[in-house]
Amino acid sequence: METLKNCPVCNHDKLNPFLSCIDYTVSRETFKIVQCASCGFRFTNPRPEEKEIGKYYQAEEYISHSDTRKGLVNKLYQIVRNHTIKEKVKLINRLIPNSQPQAPSLLDIGCGTGEFLNACKKDGWEITGIEPSEIARKNAENKYGITPFVPERLFEISEKKLNVITLWHVLEHVYQLDKTIEQISRILADDGILIVALPNCDSFDARKYKECWAAWDLPRHIFHFTKKDIETLFKKYNFRIIEVLPMKFDSYYVSLLSEKYKNARLPNAQGSYNLLSGFWNGFKSNLLAGKNENGFSSQIYILKQN
Numbered sequence: 085m086e087t088l089k090n091c092p093v094c095n096h097d098k099l100n101p102f103l104s105c106i107d108y109t110v111s112r113e114t115f116k117i118v119q120c121a122s123c124g125f126r127f128t129n130p131r132p133e134e135k136e137i138g139k140y141y142q143a144e145e146y147i148s149h150s151d152t153r154k155g156l157v158n159k160l161y162q163i164v165r166n167h168t169i170k171e172k173v174k175l176i177n178r179l180i181p182n183s184q185p186q187a188p189s190l191l192d193i194g195c196g197t198g199e200f201l202n203a204c205k206k207d208g209w210e211i212t213g214i215e216p217s218e219i220a221r222k223n224a225e226n227k228y229g230i231t232p233f234v235p236e237r238l239f240e241i242s243e244k245k246l247n248v249i250t251l252w253h254v255l256e257h258v259y260q261l262d263k264t265i266e267q268i269s270r271i272l273a274d275d276g277i278l279i280v281a282l283p284n285c286d287s288f289d290a291r292k293y294k295e296c297w298a299a300w301d302l303p304r305h306i307f308h309f310t311k312k313d314i315e316t317l318f319k320k321y322n323f324r325i326i327e328v329l330p331m332k333f334d335s336y337y338v339s340l341l342s343e344k345y346k347n348a349r350l351p352n353a354q355g356s357y358n359l360l361s362g363f364w365n366g367f368k369s370n371l372l373a374g375k376n377e378n379g380f381s382s383q384i385y386i387l388k389q390n
C-alpha cells in the first residue's frame with residue numbers, strides 16, 4: 085500500500101477522512117477515501133501500489149475485461165452496452181464530421197475487449213487502442229482482430245495528430261494521472277476532442293448509497309471525480325469542458341449494484357437484489373440530475389484545448 089501526502093489535483097497537504105468502503109467485488113478488504121481540505125477532491129488513500137493492483141481485478145464479475153454473460157445485472161449490462169456503443173459512435177461523428185480525404189483518427193485509452201473500437205473501425209475511423217489487461221487485449225484480438233497496445237506505448241506516440249482521444253470510465257483507474265493527461269495534450273490535434281466518461285460522486289445515487297455506492301469501486305477506482313475536479317485538473321493542461329452529457333443507464337446499473345452491496349452487509353445475506361429500489365433510485369437520480377447542479381450518476385465530459 086502507498087499513502088499520498090498531497091492532493092493529486094491541487095497539491096494541498098491537508099486531507100480529511102471521507103468514507104470507508106468494502107471491496108465487494110473481489111477482496112472484501114476495506115479501503116478509505118480522503119477529501120482534500122482545499123479543493124474538495126476525493127481519492128482512495130492509502131491505495132494499493134500500481135504493481136499490486138492487478139490482483140484486485142481478478143474476478144469473473146469484472147465484465148469489461150472477461151466479457152462473461154452471467155447474472156441479471158450483467159445481462160442488462162450487455163444489452164445496454166450495445167446501445168451505448170452506437171450512441172458513442174454517433175457522438176464522435178457529431179464532434180468530428182468526416183469531411184477530410186483521410187479517415188479521422190481515434191485513440192481509445194483503456195479499450196477493454198475492443199467493442200467500441202470495433203464499431204469505430206466499421207464506421208471508417210482509423211483506430212488505436214491501449215489496454216493494460218492482457219486477457220482483454222487477447223479477447224480484442226480474437227474477437228475483432230484488433231491489437232491494443234500496452235499502456236507504456238502511449239508515451240511513445242510523438243505525432244500531434246489524433247482527432248479524438250477517448251477514456252470511457254478509465255481515468256479513475258489511472259495511476260500516472262498528470263503524466264497521462266500531459267501526453268494526451270501532446271498527441272491530440274490542435275482542434276482535437278478529448279472525451280472522458282466518469283462516475284460522478286456528486287450525484288444523487290452517490291449521496292443516497294454512501295459507502296455502498298457501487299461506483300466507488302475500491303480499490304480499483306483510485307480517484308473519484310466531480311465536474312469541478314475535472315475542470316480544475318484539466319485546466320492545468322489548457323483543456324476546457326465544452327459539453328457535459330449524461331449516461332442515463334449508469335444510474336440504474338450503479339443503483340442496482342449498490343442495492344446488492346447494501347444487502348451484502350446484512351448477516352447471512354447472499355447479496356440478493358432489491359430490484360425495485362434499485363430501479364427507483366436510478367430513475368430518481370436521472371430525474372433530479374436534470375433539475376440540479378449535482379449531475380448524473382455518470383457523465384461524459386467533452387474537452388478541447390484552448
Ligand SMILES: [Zn+2]
Nearest residue numbers: 091094120123
Ligand atoms: Zn485538492
